[in-house]
Amino acid sequence: MVGDFTADEIMTVAAARALRDGQTCFVGIGLPSTAANLARATHAPNLVLIYESGTIGAKPDRLPLSIGDGILARTADAVVSVPEVFNYWLQPGRVDVGFLGAAQVDRYGNINTTVVGDDYRRPKVRLPGAGGAPEIAASARRGIIMVRHSRRTLVERVDFVTSVGFGRGPGDRQRLGLSGAGPQMLITDLGILEPDPDTCELTLTHLHPNATLDQVREATGWPLKVAPNLAETPPPTAAELATLRKLERTR
Amino acid sequence: MASIVPLADAVSELVHDGDTVAMEGFTHLIPFAAGHEIIRQGRRNLTLVRMTPDVIYDQLIGAGCARRLVFSWGGNPGVGSLHRFRDAVQNGWPVPLEIEEHSHAGMANRYVAGAAGLPFAVLRGYVGTDLARHTPTVKPITCPFTGETLTAVAALRPDVAIIHAQRADRAGNVQMWGITGVQKEAVLAASRSLVTVEEVVDELEPRPDQVILPSWVVTRVAHVPGGAHPSYAHGYSERDNDFYVRWDAISRDREEFARWLATLQPTRS
Known part of the structure:
Protein backbone atom coordinates (compact mmCIF):
# COMPACT_ATOMS: atom_id res chain seq x y z
CA MET A 1 0.00 0.00 0.00
CA VAL A 2 1.23 3.48 -0.87
CA GLY A 3 -0.99 6.22 0.49
CA ASP A 4 -4.55 5.05 0.42
CA PHE A 5 -4.23 2.86 -2.64
CA THR A 6 -1.81 0.37 -4.17
CA ALA A 7 0.31 0.84 -7.30
CA ASP A 8 -1.84 -1.79 -9.07
CA GLU A 9 -4.98 0.10 -8.12
CA ILE A 10 -3.85 3.42 -9.60
CA MET A 11 -2.74 1.56 -12.75
CA THR A 12 -6.14 -0.09 -13.12
CA VAL A 13 -8.01 3.15 -12.43
CA ALA A 14 -5.85 5.06 -14.96
CA ALA A 15 -6.55 2.38 -17.57
CA ALA A 16 -10.29 2.39 -16.88
CA ARG A 17 -10.34 6.18 -17.34
CA ALA A 18 -8.77 5.78 -20.79
CA LEU A 19 -11.96 4.06 -21.99
CA ARG A 20 -14.95 6.17 -23.02
CA ASP A 21 -18.62 5.32 -22.74
CA GLY A 22 -20.05 3.66 -25.85
CA GLN A 23 -16.72 2.50 -27.23
CA THR A 24 -16.13 -1.08 -28.35
CA CYS A 25 -13.23 -2.68 -26.55
CA PHE A 26 -11.49 -6.00 -27.33
CA VAL A 27 -10.32 -7.22 -23.93
CA GLY A 28 -7.52 -9.56 -22.89
CA ILE A 29 -7.72 -11.39 -19.55
CA GLY A 30 -5.95 -10.17 -16.41
CA LEU A 31 -5.20 -6.49 -15.85
CA PRO A 32 -6.99 -5.27 -19.02
CA SER A 33 -10.16 -7.19 -18.14
CA THR A 34 -10.21 -5.72 -14.62
CA ALA A 35 -9.76 -2.19 -15.99
CA ALA A 36 -12.44 -2.59 -18.68
CA ASN A 37 -14.91 -3.97 -16.14
CA LEU A 38 -14.10 -1.10 -13.77
CA ALA A 39 -14.82 1.39 -16.58
CA ARG A 40 -18.17 -0.30 -17.29
CA ALA A 41 -19.06 -0.21 -13.59
CA THR A 42 -18.19 3.49 -13.25
CA HIS A 43 -18.16 6.12 -16.03
CA ALA A 44 -18.73 3.91 -19.09
CA PRO A 45 -21.87 1.78 -18.56
CA ASN A 46 -22.33 1.39 -22.34
CA LEU A 47 -18.79 0.18 -23.02
CA VAL A 48 -19.06 -2.84 -25.34
CA LEU A 49 -16.76 -5.60 -24.09
CA ILE A 50 -15.64 -8.12 -26.70
CA TYR A 51 -13.69 -11.19 -25.59
CA GLU A 52 -11.85 -13.44 -28.06
CA SER A 53 -13.98 -16.41 -26.99
CA GLY A 54 -16.68 -14.84 -29.20
CA THR A 55 -18.70 -13.07 -26.51
CA ILE A 56 -19.76 -9.65 -27.83
CA GLY A 57 -21.27 -7.10 -25.44
CA ALA A 58 -20.59 -9.15 -22.31
CA LYS A 59 -21.90 -7.56 -19.10
CA PRO A 60 -20.36 -9.56 -16.24
CA ASP A 61 -21.18 -8.37 -12.70
CA ARG A 62 -18.02 -10.01 -11.41
CA LEU A 63 -14.51 -10.41 -12.83
CA PRO A 64 -14.37 -13.28 -15.34
CA LEU A 65 -11.86 -16.04 -14.45
CA SER A 66 -10.88 -16.58 -18.06
CA ILE A 67 -11.73 -15.13 -21.47
CA GLY A 68 -14.23 -17.97 -21.80
CA ASP A 69 -15.94 -17.66 -18.42
CA GLY A 70 -19.59 -18.76 -18.59
CA ILE A 71 -20.74 -15.40 -17.23
CA LEU A 72 -19.51 -13.75 -20.43
CA ALA A 73 -21.69 -16.00 -22.60
CA ARG A 74 -24.71 -15.64 -20.30
CA THR A 75 -24.61 -11.82 -20.36
CA ALA A 76 -23.46 -11.16 -23.94
CA ASP A 77 -25.51 -9.51 -26.69
CA ALA A 78 -24.21 -12.19 -29.04
CA VAL A 79 -22.04 -15.27 -28.76
CA VAL A 80 -20.25 -16.01 -32.03
CA SER A 81 -17.62 -18.53 -33.09
CA VAL A 82 -13.92 -17.78 -32.73
CA PRO A 83 -13.36 -17.48 -36.51
CA GLU A 84 -16.24 -15.00 -36.63
CA VAL A 85 -15.03 -12.79 -33.76
CA PHE A 86 -11.69 -12.30 -35.49
CA ASN A 87 -12.86 -12.19 -39.13
CA TYR A 88 -16.10 -10.21 -38.95
CA TRP A 89 -15.64 -8.11 -35.84
CA LEU A 90 -11.94 -7.32 -35.32
CA GLN A 91 -10.42 -7.51 -38.82
CA PRO A 92 -12.64 -4.90 -40.58
CA GLY A 93 -11.92 -2.26 -37.90
CA ARG A 94 -15.14 -2.44 -35.85
CA VAL A 95 -13.19 -2.35 -32.57
CA ASP A 96 -12.29 1.05 -31.08
CA VAL A 97 -9.81 -0.08 -28.43
CA GLY A 98 -7.61 -3.15 -28.27
CA PHE A 99 -6.50 -3.70 -24.69
CA LEU A 100 -3.37 -5.82 -24.26
CA GLY A 101 -0.88 -7.03 -21.68
CA ALA A 102 2.74 -7.99 -22.44
CA ALA A 103 5.77 -9.83 -21.05
CA GLN A 104 8.04 -7.33 -22.81
CA VAL A 105 7.20 -4.03 -24.48
CA ASP A 106 9.78 -1.82 -26.17
CA ARG A 107 10.22 1.92 -26.75
CA TYR A 108 8.15 1.68 -29.97
CA GLY A 109 5.33 -0.24 -28.32
CA ASN A 110 6.13 -3.60 -29.90
CA ILE A 111 4.99 -6.50 -27.73
CA ASN A 112 6.63 -9.85 -26.94
CA THR A 113 4.62 -12.67 -25.38
CA THR A 114 6.48 -15.51 -27.15
CA VAL A 115 10.04 -16.14 -25.92
CA VAL A 116 12.70 -14.48 -23.81
CA GLY A 117 16.19 -14.88 -25.30
CA ASP A 118 17.75 -14.49 -28.74
CA ASP A 119 17.15 -18.01 -30.04
CA TYR A 120 13.52 -18.82 -30.79
CA ARG A 121 14.27 -22.55 -30.98
CA ARG A 122 16.22 -22.56 -27.69
CA PRO A 123 14.52 -19.92 -25.59
CA LYS A 124 15.66 -18.86 -22.14
CA VAL A 125 12.01 -18.64 -21.17
CA ARG A 126 9.12 -19.98 -23.18
CA LEU A 127 6.10 -17.66 -22.78
CA PRO A 128 2.46 -18.53 -23.68
CA GLY A 129 2.59 -17.10 -27.20
CA ALA A 130 0.48 -14.83 -29.35
CA GLY A 131 -3.17 -15.63 -28.69
CA GLY A 132 -5.31 -12.92 -30.24
CA ALA A 133 -2.79 -10.13 -29.71
CA PRO A 134 -1.11 -9.74 -33.16
CA GLU A 135 -4.37 -9.04 -34.95
CA ILE A 136 -5.75 -6.95 -32.07
CA ALA A 137 -2.59 -4.81 -32.21
CA ALA A 138 -2.91 -4.56 -36.00
CA SER A 139 -6.63 -3.91 -36.47
CA ALA A 140 -8.09 -2.22 -33.36
CA ARG A 141 -8.41 1.53 -34.02
CA ARG A 142 -6.24 2.33 -30.99
CA GLY A 143 -4.18 0.16 -28.71
CA ILE A 144 -3.74 0.39 -24.95
CA ILE A 145 -1.07 -1.71 -23.26
CA MET A 146 -0.97 -2.42 -19.52
CA VAL A 147 2.09 -3.78 -17.71
CA ARG A 148 3.81 -3.45 -14.35
CA HIS A 149 6.82 -1.18 -14.76
CA SER A 150 10.21 -2.89 -14.61
CA ARG A 151 13.44 -3.12 -16.63
CA ARG A 152 12.62 -6.73 -17.47
CA THR A 153 9.33 -5.67 -19.05
CA LEU A 154 10.05 -2.24 -20.57
CA VAL A 155 13.00 -3.09 -22.79
CA GLU A 156 14.96 -1.23 -25.46
CA ARG A 157 13.99 -3.84 -28.07
CA VAL A 158 11.77 -6.88 -27.61
CA ASP A 159 13.47 -10.28 -28.07
CA PHE A 160 10.62 -11.37 -30.34
CA VAL A 161 7.96 -9.26 -32.07
CA THR A 162 4.71 -11.04 -31.30
CA SER A 163 2.54 -7.98 -31.94
CA VAL A 164 3.59 -4.87 -33.80
CA GLY A 165 3.41 -1.42 -32.20
CA PHE A 166 5.27 1.16 -34.27
CA GLY A 167 7.88 -1.29 -35.59
CA ARG A 168 11.19 0.59 -35.83
CA GLY A 169 9.54 4.01 -35.85
CA PRO A 170 7.50 6.50 -37.91
CA GLY A 171 5.88 5.18 -41.08
CA ASP A 172 6.32 1.48 -40.29
CA ARG A 173 2.64 0.79 -39.59
CA GLN A 174 1.62 2.40 -42.88
CA ARG A 175 4.32 0.47 -44.75
CA LEU A 176 3.11 -2.79 -43.22
CA GLY A 177 -0.52 -1.97 -44.05
CA LEU A 178 -1.73 -2.11 -40.44
CA SER A 179 -5.10 -0.36 -40.28
CA GLY A 180 -5.19 0.70 -36.60
CA ALA A 181 -3.32 3.68 -35.16
CA GLY A 182 -1.14 1.51 -32.92
CA PRO A 183 -0.56 1.76 -29.17
CA GLN A 184 -1.73 5.15 -27.94
CA MET A 185 -0.99 4.52 -24.27
CA LEU A 186 1.25 2.31 -22.18
CA ILE A 187 -0.22 2.36 -18.71
CA THR A 188 1.95 1.04 -15.87
CA ASP A 189 1.85 1.08 -12.10
CA LEU A 190 4.14 4.14 -12.14
CA GLY A 191 2.76 6.31 -14.93
CA ILE A 192 1.46 6.66 -18.47
CA LEU A 193 3.63 6.67 -21.59
CA GLU A 194 2.32 7.91 -24.94
CA PRO A 195 3.92 7.84 -28.39
CA ASP A 196 5.70 11.04 -29.38
CA PRO A 197 3.75 12.43 -32.37
CA ASP A 198 6.97 12.81 -34.43
CA THR A 199 9.17 9.89 -33.37
CA CYS A 200 6.55 7.36 -32.15
CA GLU A 201 8.81 6.74 -29.13
CA LEU A 202 6.90 6.01 -25.93
CA THR A 203 7.33 9.08 -23.74
CA LEU A 204 6.30 9.62 -20.13
CA THR A 205 3.27 11.95 -20.08
CA HIS A 206 1.78 11.20 -16.65
CA LEU A 207 3.35 10.29 -13.35
CA HIS A 208 1.11 8.50 -10.87
CA PRO A 209 0.86 9.99 -7.37
CA ASN A 210 3.41 8.33 -5.07
CA ALA A 211 5.75 7.53 -8.00
CA THR A 212 8.87 9.60 -8.70
CA LEU A 213 10.53 10.44 -11.98
CA ASP A 214 13.76 8.76 -10.81
CA GLN A 215 11.85 5.62 -9.99
CA VAL A 216 10.30 5.52 -13.49
CA ARG A 217 13.68 6.15 -15.18
CA GLU A 218 15.25 3.41 -13.08
CA ALA A 219 12.52 0.92 -14.07
CA THR A 220 12.64 1.69 -17.81
CA GLY A 221 15.03 -0.23 -20.04
CA TRP A 222 15.80 2.67 -22.39
CA PRO A 223 16.80 6.32 -21.84
CA LEU A 224 13.31 7.58 -21.05
CA LYS A 225 12.04 10.78 -22.64
CA VAL A 226 9.70 12.88 -20.54
CA ALA A 227 6.99 15.10 -22.06
CA PRO A 228 7.56 18.83 -21.36
CA ASN A 229 4.06 19.09 -19.94
CA LEU A 230 4.39 16.04 -17.67
CA ALA A 231 1.20 15.78 -15.61
CA GLU A 232 0.32 13.95 -12.42
CA THR A 233 -2.38 11.31 -12.67
CA PRO A 234 -5.28 12.39 -10.46
CA PRO A 235 -5.51 9.94 -7.54
CA PRO A 236 -8.36 7.41 -7.56
CA THR A 237 -11.67 8.80 -6.33
CA ALA A 238 -13.36 7.10 -3.39
CA ALA A 239 -16.01 5.78 -5.79
CA GLU A 240 -13.42 4.35 -8.21
CA LEU A 241 -11.57 2.62 -5.39
CA ALA A 242 -14.72 1.23 -3.78
CA THR A 243 -15.96 -0.17 -7.10
CA LEU A 244 -12.57 -1.65 -7.97
CA ARG A 245 -12.21 -3.34 -4.57
CA LYS A 246 -15.73 -4.71 -4.83
CA LEU A 247 -14.90 -6.17 -8.26
CA GLU A 248 -11.62 -7.66 -6.98
CA ARG A 249 -13.49 -9.39 -4.15
CA THR A 250 -15.62 -11.25 -6.74
CA ARG A 251 -12.63 -13.24 -7.96
CA MET B 1 -23.91 -42.11 -38.74
CA ALA B 2 -22.16 -41.69 -35.43
CA SER B 3 -22.52 -44.74 -33.25
CA ILE B 4 -22.47 -44.32 -29.49
CA VAL B 5 -19.66 -46.36 -27.98
CA PRO B 6 -17.65 -46.46 -24.74
CA LEU B 7 -14.91 -43.81 -24.58
CA ALA B 8 -12.05 -46.33 -24.38
CA ASP B 9 -13.30 -48.10 -27.53
CA ALA B 10 -13.71 -44.82 -29.42
CA VAL B 11 -10.18 -43.66 -28.54
CA SER B 12 -8.57 -46.97 -29.43
CA GLU B 13 -10.43 -47.08 -32.74
CA LEU B 14 -9.87 -43.45 -33.79
CA VAL B 15 -6.53 -42.33 -32.34
CA HIS B 16 -3.35 -44.02 -33.53
CA ASP B 17 0.33 -43.42 -32.81
CA GLY B 18 1.64 -40.68 -35.10
CA ASP B 19 -1.79 -39.16 -35.81
CA THR B 20 -2.54 -35.45 -35.98
CA VAL B 21 -5.14 -34.90 -33.26
CA ALA B 22 -7.10 -31.68 -32.68
CA MET B 23 -8.84 -31.41 -29.31
CA GLU B 24 -10.80 -28.15 -29.22
CA GLY B 25 -12.94 -26.25 -26.73
CA PHE B 26 -12.21 -22.58 -26.01
CA THR B 27 -11.90 -22.57 -22.19
CA HIS B 28 -15.40 -24.16 -22.25
CA LEU B 29 -16.28 -27.80 -23.14
CA ILE B 30 -12.65 -28.98 -23.13
CA PRO B 31 -12.55 -32.76 -23.77
CA PHE B 32 -10.40 -33.63 -20.72
CA ALA B 33 -11.75 -37.17 -20.24
CA ALA B 34 -10.86 -38.09 -23.82
CA GLY B 35 -7.37 -36.63 -23.30
CA HIS B 36 -6.92 -38.77 -20.20
CA GLU B 37 -7.98 -41.85 -22.17
CA ILE B 38 -5.31 -41.09 -24.80
CA ILE B 39 -2.74 -40.94 -21.98
CA ARG B 40 -3.99 -44.27 -20.51
CA GLN B 41 -3.77 -45.97 -23.87
CA GLY B 42 -0.18 -44.76 -24.20
CA ARG B 43 -0.44 -43.10 -27.62
CA ARG B 44 2.91 -41.75 -28.84
CA ASN B 45 4.32 -39.37 -31.48
CA LEU B 46 1.10 -37.43 -31.81
CA THR B 47 0.95 -34.07 -33.50
CA LEU B 48 -1.34 -32.20 -31.14
CA VAL B 49 -3.29 -29.28 -32.58
CA ARG B 50 -5.15 -26.80 -30.40
CA MET B 51 -5.58 -23.01 -30.29
CA THR B 52 -5.13 -22.90 -26.52
CA PRO B 53 -3.07 -25.88 -25.34
CA ASP B 54 -3.88 -25.27 -21.70
CA VAL B 55 -3.92 -27.84 -18.90
CA ILE B 56 -5.23 -30.68 -21.13
CA TYR B 57 -2.21 -30.57 -23.47
CA ASP B 58 0.17 -29.91 -20.57
CA GLN B 59 -1.00 -33.33 -19.31
CA LEU B 60 -0.57 -35.07 -22.70
CA ILE B 61 2.83 -33.43 -23.27
CA GLY B 62 4.06 -34.34 -19.78
CA ALA B 63 2.86 -37.93 -20.33
CA GLY B 64 5.04 -38.15 -23.44
CA CYS B 65 2.20 -38.53 -25.99
CA ALA B 66 3.26 -35.65 -28.24
CA ARG B 67 6.07 -35.13 -30.72
CA ARG B 68 4.76 -31.90 -32.14
CA LEU B 69 2.45 -29.08 -31.05
CA VAL B 70 0.54 -26.73 -33.35
CA PHE B 71 -0.97 -23.87 -31.36
CA SER B 72 -1.54 -20.17 -30.76
CA TRP B 73 -1.58 -19.65 -26.97
CA GLY B 74 -0.09 -22.04 -24.40
CA GLY B 75 -0.83 -20.94 -20.86
CA ASN B 76 -2.84 -21.93 -17.80
CA PRO B 77 -5.72 -19.45 -18.20
CA GLY B 78 -6.02 -17.06 -15.27
CA VAL B 79 -3.13 -18.80 -13.46
CA GLY B 80 0.17 -18.62 -15.36
CA SER B 81 2.50 -20.84 -17.34
CA LEU B 82 2.24 -24.43 -18.52
CA HIS B 83 5.22 -26.08 -16.83
CA ARG B 84 5.14 -29.43 -18.67
CA PHE B 85 4.98 -27.57 -22.01
CA ARG B 86 7.87 -25.32 -20.92
CA ASP B 87 9.92 -28.30 -19.75
CA ALA B 88 9.38 -30.05 -23.09
CA VAL B 89 10.30 -26.97 -25.16
CA GLN B 90 13.23 -25.79 -23.00
CA ASN B 91 14.65 -29.17 -21.90
CA GLY B 92 13.15 -31.81 -24.21
CA TRP B 93 11.52 -33.61 -21.24
CA PRO B 94 10.10 -36.26 -21.34
CA VAL B 95 10.61 -36.12 -25.12
CA PRO B 96 11.55 -33.21 -27.38
CA LEU B 97 8.58 -31.19 -28.61
CA GLU B 98 8.59 -29.47 -31.99
CA ILE B 99 6.35 -26.45 -32.20
CA GLU B 100 4.44 -24.72 -34.97
CA GLU B 101 3.15 -21.44 -33.68
CA HIS B 102 0.37 -19.15 -34.91
CA SER B 103 -1.95 -16.41 -33.76
CA HIS B 104 -5.56 -17.18 -32.77
CA ALA B 105 -6.88 -15.53 -35.93
CA GLY B 106 -4.48 -17.64 -38.00
CA MET B 107 -5.41 -20.93 -36.31
CA ALA B 108 -9.14 -20.18 -36.55
CA ASN B 109 -8.79 -19.46 -40.25
CA ARG B 110 -6.73 -22.61 -40.80
CA TYR B 111 -9.62 -24.67 -39.40
CA VAL B 112 -12.09 -22.73 -41.57
CA ALA B 113 -10.04 -23.59 -44.67
CA GLY B 114 -9.90 -27.24 -43.62
CA ALA B 115 -13.66 -27.34 -43.06
CA ALA B 155 -5.45 -25.39 -44.01
CA LEU B 156 -5.53 -27.68 -41.00
CA ARG B 157 -6.65 -31.23 -41.85
CA PRO B 158 -6.35 -33.27 -38.64
CA ASP B 159 -6.67 -37.05 -38.72
CA VAL B 160 -8.99 -36.83 -35.72
CA ALA B 161 -10.92 -34.03 -34.03
CA ILE B 162 -12.10 -34.56 -30.47
CA ILE B 163 -14.60 -32.26 -28.74
CA HIS B 164 -16.99 -32.33 -25.78
CA ALA B 165 -20.63 -31.23 -26.15
CA GLN B 166 -23.68 -30.97 -23.93
CA ARG B 167 -25.92 -33.51 -25.66
CA ALA B 168 -26.40 -36.08 -28.37
CA ASP B 169 -29.52 -37.96 -29.39
CA ARG B 170 -29.51 -41.72 -29.86
CA ALA B 171 -28.82 -41.32 -33.57
CA GLY B 172 -25.61 -39.45 -32.71
CA ASN B 173 -26.68 -35.90 -33.66
CA VAL B 174 -24.71 -33.52 -31.44
CA GLN B 175 -25.92 -30.29 -29.81
CA MET B 176 -23.79 -27.70 -28.00
CA TRP B 177 -24.24 -24.12 -26.86
CA GLY B 178 -22.59 -21.30 -24.94
CA ILE B 179 -19.05 -20.53 -26.11
CA THR B 180 -18.57 -22.96 -29.00
CA GLY B 181 -15.18 -21.67 -30.17
CA VAL B 182 -13.84 -23.44 -33.21
CA GLN B 183 -15.26 -26.93 -32.57
CA LYS B 184 -17.58 -27.11 -35.57
CA GLU B 185 -14.74 -26.14 -37.90
CA ALA B 186 -12.36 -28.63 -36.23
CA VAL B 187 -14.81 -31.54 -36.68
CA LEU B 188 -15.55 -30.61 -40.31
CA ALA B 189 -11.81 -30.21 -41.08
CA ALA B 190 -10.87 -33.63 -39.67
CA SER B 191 -11.00 -37.06 -41.32
CA ARG B 192 -12.51 -38.65 -38.21
CA SER B 193 -14.18 -37.24 -35.12
CA LEU B 194 -15.12 -38.15 -31.57
CA VAL B 195 -17.61 -36.19 -29.51
CA THR B 196 -17.96 -36.88 -25.79
CA VAL B 197 -21.28 -35.67 -24.34
CA GLU B 198 -22.78 -34.86 -20.96
CA GLU B 199 -26.07 -36.50 -21.80
CA VAL B 200 -27.65 -38.80 -24.39
CA VAL B 201 -31.33 -37.90 -24.90
CA ASP B 202 -34.26 -39.19 -26.96
CA GLU B 203 -34.83 -35.83 -28.57
CA LEU B 204 -32.66 -32.70 -28.84
CA GLU B 205 -34.77 -29.86 -27.52
CA PRO B 206 -33.87 -26.83 -29.70
CA ARG B 207 -32.01 -23.92 -28.11
CA PRO B 208 -31.69 -20.45 -29.62
CA ASP B 209 -27.88 -20.36 -29.53
CA GLN B 210 -27.20 -23.97 -30.45
CA VAL B 211 -24.63 -25.44 -32.79
CA ILE B 212 -25.72 -28.78 -34.26
CA LEU B 213 -23.37 -31.33 -35.76
CA PRO B 214 -25.48 -33.81 -37.72
CA SER B 215 -24.77 -37.45 -36.97
CA TRP B 216 -23.35 -38.08 -40.44
CA VAL B 217 -20.37 -35.74 -39.93
CA VAL B 218 -19.45 -37.31 -36.57
CA THR B 219 -17.65 -40.67 -36.42
CA ARG B 220 -18.20 -41.71 -32.79
CA VAL B 221 -20.06 -40.34 -29.78
CA ALA B 222 -19.22 -41.38 -26.20
CA HIS B 223 -21.38 -40.67 -23.18
CA VAL B 224 -19.02 -39.12 -20.62
CA PRO B 225 -20.81 -37.00 -18.00
CA GLY B 226 -18.34 -34.53 -16.47
CA GLY B 227 -15.96 -35.22 -19.37
CA ALA B 228 -14.98 -31.55 -19.55
CA HIS B 229 -13.82 -31.34 -15.91
CA PRO B 230 -11.98 -29.18 -14.73
CA SER B 231 -13.34 -26.94 -17.51
CA TYR B 232 -17.10 -26.56 -17.61
CA ALA B 233 -20.16 -27.48 -19.63
CA HIS B 234 -22.57 -24.56 -19.83
CA GLY B 235 -25.85 -25.64 -18.20
CA TYR B 236 -24.26 -28.71 -16.56
CA SER B 237 -21.21 -27.74 -14.53
CA GLU B 238 -19.07 -24.86 -13.30
CA ARG B 239 -15.37 -24.43 -13.97
CA ASP B 240 -13.28 -26.06 -11.21
CA ASN B 241 -11.02 -23.07 -10.81
CA ASP B 242 -9.21 -24.61 -7.83
CA PHE B 243 -7.94 -27.40 -10.06
CA TYR B 244 -6.40 -24.90 -12.50
CA VAL B 245 -4.67 -23.23 -9.54
CA ARG B 246 -3.54 -26.61 -8.11
CA TRP B 247 -2.22 -27.64 -11.54
CA ASP B 248 0.46 -24.99 -11.23
CA ALA B 249 2.04 -26.83 -8.30
CA ILE B 250 1.40 -30.32 -9.69
CA SER B 251 2.98 -29.51 -13.06
CA ARG B 252 5.91 -27.43 -11.78
CA ASP B 253 7.77 -30.49 -10.54
CA ARG B 254 8.42 -33.67 -12.58
CA GLU B 255 7.92 -36.00 -9.60
CA GLU B 256 4.75 -34.28 -8.49
CA PHE B 257 3.48 -34.60 -12.05
CA ALA B 258 4.38 -38.32 -12.11
CA ARG B 259 2.31 -38.80 -8.96
CA TRP B 260 -0.66 -37.10 -10.64
CA LEU B 261 -0.20 -39.27 -13.74
CA ALA B 262 -0.35 -42.41 -11.60
CA THR B 263 -3.77 -41.36 -10.30
CA LEU B 264 -5.50 -41.56 -13.69
CA GLN B 265 -8.05 -44.32 -13.13
CA PRO B 266 -9.58 -46.46 -15.88
CA THR B 267 -12.78 -44.93 -17.31
CA ARG B 268 -16.08 -46.66 -16.74
CA SER B 269 -18.70 -45.89 -19.33
Missing part, protein backbone atom coordinates in the same frame (compact mmCIF):
# COMPACT_ATOMS: atom_id res chain seq x y z
CA ALA B 116 -14.26 -25.67 -46.42
CA GLY B 117 -12.02 -28.07 -48.33
CA LEU B 118 -9.65 -25.27 -49.36
CA PRO B 119 -5.85 -25.48 -49.23
CA PHE B 120 -5.47 -22.16 -47.40
CA ALA B 121 -7.30 -19.22 -45.86
CA VAL B 122 -6.66 -15.50 -46.29
CA LEU B 123 -6.54 -12.90 -43.53
CA ARG B 124 -4.98 -9.63 -42.48
CA GLY B 125 -2.50 -10.83 -39.95
CA TYR B 126 1.08 -11.68 -38.90
CA VAL B 127 2.50 -8.75 -40.91
CA GLY B 128 5.61 -7.33 -39.26
CA THR B 129 5.70 -10.02 -36.56
CA ASP B 130 8.47 -12.55 -35.99
CA LEU B 131 5.88 -15.36 -36.07
CA ALA B 132 5.78 -15.13 -39.85
CA ARG B 133 9.57 -15.71 -39.98
CA HIS B 134 9.45 -18.91 -37.94
CA THR B 135 6.23 -20.55 -39.14
CA PRO B 136 6.33 -22.09 -42.63
CA THR B 137 2.51 -22.35 -42.85
CA VAL B 138 2.25 -18.52 -43.04
CA LYS B 139 2.98 -16.80 -46.40
CA PRO B 140 2.20 -13.50 -48.07
CA ILE B 141 -0.30 -13.63 -50.95
CA THR B 142 -1.34 -11.02 -53.51
CA CYS B 143 -5.03 -10.32 -53.95
CA PRO B 144 -5.83 -11.06 -57.64
CA PHE B 145 -8.43 -8.27 -57.68
CA THR B 146 -6.78 -5.37 -55.87
CA GLY B 147 -3.09 -6.28 -55.87
CA GLU B 148 -3.03 -5.86 -52.08
CA THR B 149 -0.67 -8.10 -50.12
CA LEU B 150 -2.49 -10.26 -47.59
CA THR B 151 -1.54 -13.29 -45.52
CA ALA B 152 -2.27 -16.91 -46.41
CA VAL B 153 -2.29 -19.67 -43.80
CA ALA B 154 -2.30 -23.36 -44.72
